Amino acid sequence: MSVLSKAYFHDEEAAFSYLESVIWTNGPVCPHCGGLDRVTKVKANAAKRIRLGLYRCGGCKRQFTVKLGTVFEHGRIPLNKMLQAVYLMTSSKKGISAHQLHRVLEITYKSAWFLAHRIREAMRSGDLTPFGSGGSVVEVDETEG
Ligand SMILES: [Zn+2]
Known part of the structure; x- marks a missing residue:
């Protein structure tokens, strides 16, 4: 599992x-x-x-909906895929590109690009904190590149 x-x-x-x-x-x-x-x-x-x-x-x-006021608010792709994107982006040391999200999540490149952008912004501003506590879903890695 x-x-x-x-x-x-x-x-x-x-x-x-x-x-x-x-x-x-x-x-x-x-x-x-x-x-x-x-x-x-x-x-x-x-x-x-x-x-x-x-x-x-x-x-x-x-x-x-619960998405209001969160990083997921303006996303049109299914919430489960957005949660996957957050997980992938925050658990990867080297980071995940919009192109990778596009392929892995089977969403359009444009959606992937906007989603990656919003998640990166949220990681920077600390808006993903509800997920970060305890490291259950998200472990933010400070290393970039
Ligand atoms: Zn009310």
């Missing part, structure tokens, strides 16, 4: 559950108003274009 065989690297629903457990350690919090009492999960429905991992806040009536 390799770490990459974990469900959240392959299944988008598992990826959402995983990210939620990392970010919302005490249950979902509305990023718009900070409310947490009246937050309910909206069942995903492709036909109705209801995204996976969607929540609705009863306080401010707005919707959100």
